[in-house]
Amino acid sequence: xxxxxxxxxxxxxxxxxxxxxxxxxxxxxxxxxxxxxxxxxxxxxxxxxxxxxxxxxxxxxxxxxxxxxxxxxxxxxxxxxxxxxxxxxxxxxxxxxxxxxxxxxxxxxxxxxxxxxxxxxxxxxxxxxxxxxxxxxxxxxxxxxxxxxxxxxxxxxxxxxxxxxxxxxxxxxxxxxxxxxxxxxxxxxxxxxxxxxxxxxxxxxxxxxxxxxxxxxxxxxxxxxxxxxxxxxxxxxxxxxxxxxxxxxxxxxxxxxxxxxxxxxxxxxxxxxxxxxxxxxxxxxxxxxxxxxxxxxxxxxxxxxxxxxxxxxxxxxxxxxxxxxxxxxxxxxxxxxxxxxxxxxxxxxxxxxxxxxxxxxxxxxxxxxxxxxxxxxxxxxxxxxxxxxxxxxxxxxxxxxxxxxxxxxxxxxxxxxxxxxxxxxxxxxxxxxxxxxxxxxxxxxxxxxxxxxxxxxxxxxxxxxxxxxxxxxxxxxxxxxxxxxxxxx
Amino acid sequence: xxxxxxxxxxxxxxxxxxxxxxxxxxxxxxxxxxxxxxxxxxxxxxxxxxxxxxxxxxxxxxxxxxxxxxxxxxxxxxxxxxxxxxxxxxxxxxxxxxxxxxxxxxxxxxxxxxxxxxxxxxxxxxxxxxxxxxxxxxxxxxxxxxxxxxxxxxxxxxxxxxxxxxxxxxxxxxxxxxxxxxxxxxxxxxxxxxxxxxxxxxxxxxxxxxxxxxxxxxxxxxxxxxxxxxxxxxxxxxxxxxxxxxxxxxxxxxxxxxxxxxxxxxxxxxxxxxxxxxxxxxxxxxxxxxxxxxxxxxxxxxxxxxxxxxxxxxxxxxxxxxxxxxxxxxxxxxxxxxxxxxxxxxxxxxxxxxxxxxxxxxxxxxxxxxxxxxxxxxxxxxxxxxxxxxxxxxxxxxxxxxxxxxxxxxxxxxxxxxxxxxxxxxxxxxxxxxxxxxxxxxxxxxxxxxxxxxxxxxxxxxxxxxxxxxxxxxxxxxxxxxxxxxxxx
Numbered sequence: 004x005x006x007x008x009x010x011x012x013x014x015x016x017x018x019x020x021x022x023x024x025x026x027x028x029x030x031x032x033x034x035x036x037x038x039x040x041x042x043x044x045x046x047x048x049x050x051x052x053x054x055x056x057x058x059x060x061x062x063x064x065x066x067x068x069x070x071x072x073x074x075x076x077x078x079x080x081x082x083x084x085x086x087x088x089x090x091x092x093x094x095x096x097x098x099x100x101x102x103x104x105x106x107x108x109x110x111x112x113x114x115x116x117x118x119x120x121x122x123x124x125x126x127x128x129x130x131x132x133x134x135x136x137x138x139x140x141x142x143x144x145x146x147x148x149x150x151x152x153x154x155x156x157x158x159x160x161x162x163x164x165x166x167x168x169x170x171x172x173x174x175x176x177x178x179x180x181x182x183x184x185x186x187x188x189x190x191x192x193x194x195x196x197x198x199x200x201x202x203x204x205x206x207x208x209x210x211x212x213x214x215x216x217x218x219x220x221x222x223x224x225x226x227x228x229x230x231x232x233x234x235x236x237x238x239x240x241x242x243x244x245x246x247x248x249x250x251x252x253x254x255x256x257x258x259x260x261x262x263x264x265x266x267x268x269x270x271x272x273x274x275x276x277x278x279x280x281x282x283x284x285x286x287x288x289x290x291x292x293x294x295x296x297x298x299x300x301x302x303x304x305x306x307x308x309x310x311x312x313x314x315x316x317x318x319x320x321x322x323x324x325x326x327x328x329x330x331x332x333x334x335x336x337x338x339x340x341x342x343x344x345x346x347x348x349x350x351x352x353x354x355x356x357x358x359x360x361x362x363x364x365x366x367x368x369x370x371x372x373x374x375x376x377x378x379x380x381x382x383x384x385x386x387x388x389x390x391x392x393x394x395x396x397x398x399x400x401x402x403x404x405x406x407x408x409x410x411x412x413x414x415x416x417x418x419x420x421x422x423x424x425x426x427x428x429x430x431x432x433x434x435x436x437x438x439x440x441x442x443x444x445x446x447x448x449x450x451x452x453x454x455x456x457x458x459x460x461x462x463x464x465x466x467x468x469x470x471x472x473x474x475x476x477x478x479x480x481x482x483x484x485x486x487x488x489x490x491x492x
Numbered sequence: 493x494x495x496x497x498x499x500x501x502x503x504x505x506x507x508x509x510x511x512x513x514x515x516x517x518x519x520x521x522x523x524x525x526x527x528x529x530x531x532x533x534x535x536x537x538x539x540x541x542x543x544x545x546x547x548x549x550x551x552x553x554x555x556x557x558x559x560x561x562x563x564x565x566x567x568x569x570x571x572x573x574x575x576x577x578x579x580x581x582x583x584x585x586x587x588x589x590x591x592x593x594x595x596x597x598x599x600x601x602x603x604x605x606x607x608x609x610x611x612x613x614x615x616x617x618x619x620x621x622x623x624x625x626x627x628x629x630x631x632x633x634x635x636x637x638x639x640x641x642x643x644x645x646x647x648x649x650x651x652x653x654x655x656x657x658x659x660x661x662x663x664x665x666x667x668x669x670x671x672x673x674x675x676x677x678x679x680x681x682x683x684x685x686x687x688x689x690x691x692x693x694x695x696x697x698x699x700x701x702x703x704x705x706x707x708x709x710x711x712x713x714x715x716x717x718x719x720x721x722x723x724x725x726x727x728x729x730x731x732x733x734x735x736x737x738x739x740x741x742x743x744x745x746x747x748x749x750x751x752x753x754x755x756x757x758x759x760x761x762x763x764x765x766x767x768x769x770x771x772x773x774x775x776x777x778x779x780x781x782x783x784x785x786x787x788x789x790x791x792x793x794x795x796x797x798x799x800x801x802x803x804x805x806x807x808x809x810x811x812x813x814x815x816x817x818x819x820x821x822x823x824x825x826x827x828x829x830x831x832x833x834x835x836x837x838x839x840x841x842x843x844x845x846x847x848x849x850x851x852x853x854x855x856x857x858x859x860x861x862x863x864x865x866x867x868x869x870x871x872x873x874x875x876x877x878x879x880x881x882x883x884x885x886x887x888x889x890x891x892x893x894x895x896x897x898x899x900x901x902x903x904x905x906x907x908x909x910x911x912x913x914x915x916x917x918x919x920x921x922x923x924x925x926x927x928x929x930x931x932x933x934x935x936x937x938x939x940x941x942x943x944x945x946x947x948x949x950x951x952x953x954x955x956x957x958x959x960x961x962x963x964x965x966x967x968x969x970x971x972x973x974x975x976x977x978x979x980x981x
Contacts, residue, residue, distance in 0.1 A: 032622065034609065037559035039622050042637065045556045067534045070526035071560075071611075071642055071658055072582070075589065079597040089589040093561070094599050095611065096585045098646040100564065100578040108568045110583050110608055119599055120523065122560075122584065122611070133521065133528055148531065153560055153642065157587040169560055 008356075010290050015234040019285060023163045026293045026357050028280065036161040036168030040277065043357060044164075046301035047280055048171065052151065054203050054298070055173065055275070058195050064147040064175060069129050071152070072120035077128035081253040084127065087220020091157040093122040093168075122155040127221060127246070127272055130176045131254040138178060138268055140259045145188070146178040164281035165238075165492050172276035178268045180260065182247070185269035189245040192273040193226045196241035204279065205296040205409040206230045206286045207416050208240055209438070209487065211463025216447050219272075223247035229462040229487065231416045232285040235436015237462045237489035240282050243273035281492075286412050287381075293358030294380055296408050297401040304330060304397060305354040306339045309347045309366040316343060322370050326363075329394035335401065355380060360404050361397060381407055422485065426476045429488070433459050438489050442482035444475035452477060453488065462487045497845075499779050504723040508774060512652045515782045515846050517769065525650040525657030529766065532846060533653075535790030536769055537660065541640065543692050543787070544662060544764070547684050553636040553664060558618050560641070561609035566617035570742040573616065576709020580646040582611040582657075611644040616710060616735070616761055619665045620743040627667055627757055629748045634677070635667040653770035654727075654981050661765035667757045669749065671736070674758035678734040681762040682715045685730035693768065694785040694898040695719045695775045696905050697729055698927075698976065700952025705936050708761075712736035718951040718976065720905045721774040724925015726951045726978035729771050732762035770981075775901050776870075782847030783869055785897050786890040793819060793886060794843040795828045798836045798855040805832060811859050815852075818883035824890065844869060849893050850886060870896055911974065915965045918977070922948050927978050931971035933964035941966060942977065951976045 008025060009017040023029055028044030031037075040048065056066070072095060078085040099114030123129065130148075137143060155169050175192060179185040193210055200208045208228035218225040222244035230240045251257070251267040260266050287294040297303050306327060308319035320341060330337050338359075340350055347364065354362050355378075362378040369375055375393060378385045381404050388396055419437030423429045432439055443449060443461065454460050464486045473482050497514060498506040512518055517533030520526075529537065545555070561584065567574040588603030612618065619637075626632060644658050664681060668674040682699055689697045697717035707714040711733040719729045740746070740756040749755050776783040786792050795816060797808035809830060819826050827848075829839055836853065843851050844867075851867040858864055864882060867874040870893050877885055908926030912918045921928055932938060932950065943949050953975045962971050 030622075030625075032559045032618070034559045034561045034563060034618070037561060039559065040557040042554040042556045046554065048557075049555060065531040065535065066538060067531045068529040068537075068660065070521045070523045070528065071644070072523045072526060074523060075597060075599075078589070085589070085597055089591070089597060092587065092589050093584045093609070094586040094589065095582045096599065097583040098581065100567070100574070100581050100583065100610070102578070108564060108574055108578060110564075110585065120582070121589070129521065129523070133519075136519075155560070171557065 008290060008292060011233065018290070019281075020163065022284060022288060022293060028284075028293075029163045031163065034168075036158050038163055038167045038169075040171075043301065044280060047283070047295070047299055048277055050299045050301065051203070051279060052173075055195075055199055056151075058199060059149050059173075059175065062147075062191060062195060064149045064177075066150065067148050068150055068152070069126050069133060071123055073123050073126070073129045075119045075121055077132060078121060080128065081221050081249055084221035084253075088124045088156070092124060093155045093157060095120040095122065123152070124154055124156045125272075125274075126150065126152070126154075126174055127176065127250050128254070131250040131256060131270070134176075134178055134268070135254050135256045138256055138258050141180050141261055144178055144180045144258060144268065145184060147175075147188075148177065149173055149175040162281075164284070165278055167277075170277050172274050174272060174274040177271045178251075178256070179271070180258065180266075180269070182269050185247075185271050186245055189224070189226055189243045189271045189273070192271070193228065193241075193243040196228050196243065196273070196275060199275075200228055200230065200240055201409065203296065203298050204240075204283055204286070205298075205405055205412060206240065206282060207409065207413040209463065209465055210467070211465040211487065213242075213463060214447070214450055214461045214486075216450055217460065219244045221246060221249055223249065226466075227463050229438075229489075230282055230286065231419060231438055231489070232282070232492070233415065234285070235419055235490075237438065237487075237491040238278075238282050238285070239462070239491065240279060241273070241275040244271060246270035246272060287408050288358070291383065292356035294408070295358035295360060297360040297405050300336075300358060300360050302336045302338045302359055303401055304335055304337045304361045304363060305350070305359045306337060306363045306365070307347055307350050307354075308341055309364055310343075311367075313343075315367055316341060318370065319365055319367075323365055326375070326390060326393050330397060333394055333398050335394070335398060355383075360401060363397075379404055381411075424476065429453075429459075429476055430457055433457050433488070433490065436490065438462070438487050440485040441476045441488055442473035443486045444478045444480035444482055446478070449475060449477045458490050459488045460491055462489050462491060497779060497781060500722065507779070508770075509652065511773060511777060511782060517773075517782075518652045520652065523657075525647050527652055527656045527658075529660075532790065533769060536772070536784070536788055537766055539788045539790065540692070540768060541662075544684075544688055545640075547688060548638050548662075548664065551636075551680060551684060553638045553666075555639065556637050557639055557641070558615050558622060560612055562612050562615070562618045564608045564610055566621060567610060569617065570710050570738060573710035573742075577613045577645070581613060582644045582646060584609040584611065612641070613643055613645045614761075614763075615639065615641070615643075615663055616665065616739050617743070620739040620745060620759070623665075623667055623757070624743050624745045627745055627747050630669050630750055633667055633669045633747060633757065634673060636664075636677075637666065638662055638664045651770075653773070654767055656766075659766045661763050663763040664761060666760045667740075667745070668760070669747065669755075669758070671758050674736075674760050675734055678713070678715055678732045678760045678762070681760070682717065682730075682732040685717050685732065685762070685764060688764075689717055689719065689729055690898065692785065692787050693729075693772055693775070694787075694894055694901060695729065695771060696898065696902040698952065698954055699956070700954040700976065702731075702952060703936070703939060703950045703975075705939055706949065708733045710735060710738055712738065715955075716952050718978075719771055719775065720908060720927055720978070721771070721981070722904065723774070724908055724979075726927065726976075726980040727767075727771050727774070728951070728980065729768060730762070730764040733760060735759035735761060776897050777847070780872065781845035783897070784847035784849060786849040786894050789825075789847065789849050791825045791827045791848055792890055793824055793826045793850045793852060794839070794848045795826060795852045795854070796836055796839050796843075797830055798853055799832070800856075802832075804856055805830060807859060808854055808856075812854055815864070815879060815882050819886060822883055822887050824883070824887060844872075849890060852886075868893055870900075913965065918942075918948075918965055919946055922946050922977070922979065925979065927951070927976050929974040930965045930977055931962035931973075932975045933967045933969035933971055935967070938964060938966045946979075948977045948979050951978050951980060
């Protein structure tokens with residue numbers, strides 16, 4: 004398998020696409036821009052969902068479900084929102100097909116909807132239209148709701164996981180009594196995303212604010228986490244929006260405060276998508292195939308017996324049974340592959356290519372010696388280990404792999420993050436990829452000029468960085484802090 | 493709350509609708525036929541998903557995700573399938589909106605799709621079109637895949653959970669080398685549904701086969717589980733379809749068998765939906781509100797301190813802390829409600845109405861006596877218990893409640909299942925509701941006549957019942973076994 008994989012150095016984009024297809028993660032469907040997420044890819048998404056869902060619940064959120072269809076008129080209620088999403092909407096206009104003697108199955112012209120329905124590209128409008136009925140008083144606040152759902156944004160150029168017409172995501176939508184509470188929620192969920200990215204995906208991220216031109220359509224402020232891929236391009240890994248009172252005003256959502264006065268409600272929304280699977284692949288995988296952080300690997304350990312005959316296989320089964328039980332009792336997921344229609348070499352290649360973090364091989368000699376051979380996917384190192392306390396050793400190794408992947412990705416990012424002080428230097432450096440820290444005058448004009456001339460965008464205005472005044476590399480006007488530029492996915 | 497609830501005896505349909513709304517389970521959205529599933533309702537669905545997903549995985553299935561859109565032409569490939577679903581399809585015809593100076597936001601006529609897309613009402617067609625690329629040889633079989641998704645069937649008359657235009661479900665789609673294997677899979681998943689219905693939902697069900705007129709569009713055989721609601725109407729709670737080679741032929745899915753010959757693949761599909769939440773409500777709930785089986789209750793135990801002042805409340809907190817820790821260590825979900833802005837009476841009413849299986853109240857006198865007051869929702873009985881070993885007692889009680897709900901529902905069904913031997917008797921008995929066991933000549937004509945004249949349909953031809961020859965109650969023609977008639981949701 005790995006032999007058929009394009010090398011990253013040869014063609015990174017092709018390597019990515021090859022890998023997604025050959026590792027059975029996803030494929031293009033015949034429906035334009037929509038992907039099929041195959042079982043191995045979906046299993047990673049399920050792990051992500053489970054971890055995130057636990058973090059959302061631990062921060063007081065509950066799940067709910069809102070309709071997939073949004074009446075066209077809802078969109079028009081928030082001006083910048085419709086502006087941002089109108090160009091990429093799937094529109095339902097009819098509700099029936101019929102048989103036609105000449106053309107076969109056709110749309111029944113008599114079943115035309117009075118008002119067209121939009122397949123949700125995001126749910127602020129329908130949710131705020133619903134919240135209107137739920138929020139009367141300060142006692143109803145805060146409302147902390149998340150939804151796991153599919154959404155559709157009509158994309159002209161698509162890439163598996165990274166940009167697809169339909170994708171899966173979660174979208175949190177919260178309502179608060181005060182501006183301050185809403186901002187705190189926006190920042191709290193950004194921090195949840197940072198922790199998830201760093202501790203689960205093993206991807207270091209930078210927290211920051213989007214500039215006006217990159218802001219979510221309808222938001223007052225868009226916060227984001229930005230990651231750097233192995234090819235030096237940036238990827239936005241999650242966003243958390245402070246929506247101010249924009250949607251409350253558009254949908255007339257008022258509450259009675261403790262002083263018995265009516266006020267508009269304050270809002271946030273925040274989401275991450277199946278795009279994170281793309282981020283995971285592009286951060287850790289290599290020319291040998293997929294590399295997965297143990298915390299998100301569908302199966303963490305593959306155990307492969309190496310036998311010459313049925314009798315040996317039976318003996319090996321008995322030999323490994325207590326080890327497997329012991330691994331499982333620690334919550335480690337194990338696949339014991341004793342399918343003797345496939346050769347060990349084939350299995351080694353398969354599990355390596357599909358990113359199983361640890362592979363344990365056991366042959367007759369291991370039985371004699373009380374050993375097993377343990378291979379780790381991240382470094383491809385093999386080691387013979389005594390079987391005594393093997394579950395503890397593997398548990399430790401999995402933790403070590405998780406940490407190693409993060410450290411490696413962090414080093415990569417640090418090696419590719421640099422300050423530049425002139426536009427000439429910027430133009431030269433941007434060709435090498437990476438995050439460039441540069442002074443910017445804060446205007447959309449300068450941002451647009453840089454984008455047109457270099458294809459780089461401002462990924463974010465980083466949070467918590469030390470203030471450093473300077474002059475904009477393009478206009479020479481004053482700047483209060485460096486921002487992060489990069490070419491991005 | 494309960495005071496405002498319509499009594500079942502007065503108007504069962506209104507009781508149901510009231511309850512769904514007032515217990516905060518779901519509500520109608522402004523989008524025709526689509527519901528909003530509120531957090532309390534969605535939490536029940538999450539419990540169902542978790543249990544079912546575990547059962548699917550334990551039987552060797554994996555999850556995947558297929559596109560929400562299906563090209564119109566796919567539908568036409570399986571003749572009876574398009575016939576069955578064409579009348580209720582949401583059709584996407586355009587992919588863009590635009591601003592119009594006169595009419596505001598309008599559909600952009602230039603963004604018309606060449607081929608219309610159908611929002612999936614079920615996914616056989618797109619999945620079999622995909623399987624075509626996945627299945628080459630007998631080594632690729634069986635393919636055991638499930639999908640959790642939303643689907644849309646344009647319904648003219650909707651009821652919350654029971655019949656909605658958009659609903660949530662799981663759909664299993666499996667591919668097999670032989671007819672026999674596919675039939676075994678169909679029956680295996682029907683049995684999974686039976687176990688889930690009886691052991692989790694606490695709803696007794698009858699396994700059976702649908703008649704031709706009630707069969708899934710495209711199936712060779714539709715198996716089902718049928719339940720009886722408190723009002724004497726039947727509810728189909730899950731279906732498992734043996735699809736034969738119909739979809740493999742429609743989408744040209746062939747595999748090479750061990751003899752190196754090409755054969756069409758055999759298929760099954762099976763699903764349950766958010767309708768099960770409706771079944772749950774209509775089976776167990778009462779005039780006091782929601783009743784939930786402990787295994788599916790979002791929270792199993794509400795703990796309510798009763799205090800006169802802050803000092804007492806602090807003492808009660810300390811008193812119940814070990815009890816709560818002990819309950820949670822047993823995997824029992826607990827809500828400790830020490831919100832002193834609400835009165836205990838309000839909380840009692842709230843938790844009773846929302847179906848918390850067990851409520852524990854503790855006052856200052858309990859502290860002195862080393863007791864707590866335990867109330868069970870199913871019987872509304874209260875009991876003072878010594879706090880010693882309280883977690884074991886509550887665990888036992890939850891098991892007992894689960895069992896009691898099942899036994900009660902079973903007794904209700906048995907009391908309302910009866911054999912009838914003439915059409916005159918049938919017409920009289922059907923007015924009383926319940927399952928009627930009657931002889932039927934096996935023709936769609938007789939079935940249609942009974943439906944028109946009595947509104948009753950054949951719910952199923954029960955599996956495993958003792959053969960009993962007789963004569964059809966309508967036509968007098970020979971019959972091989974009794975079938976189950978009922979009026980149904």
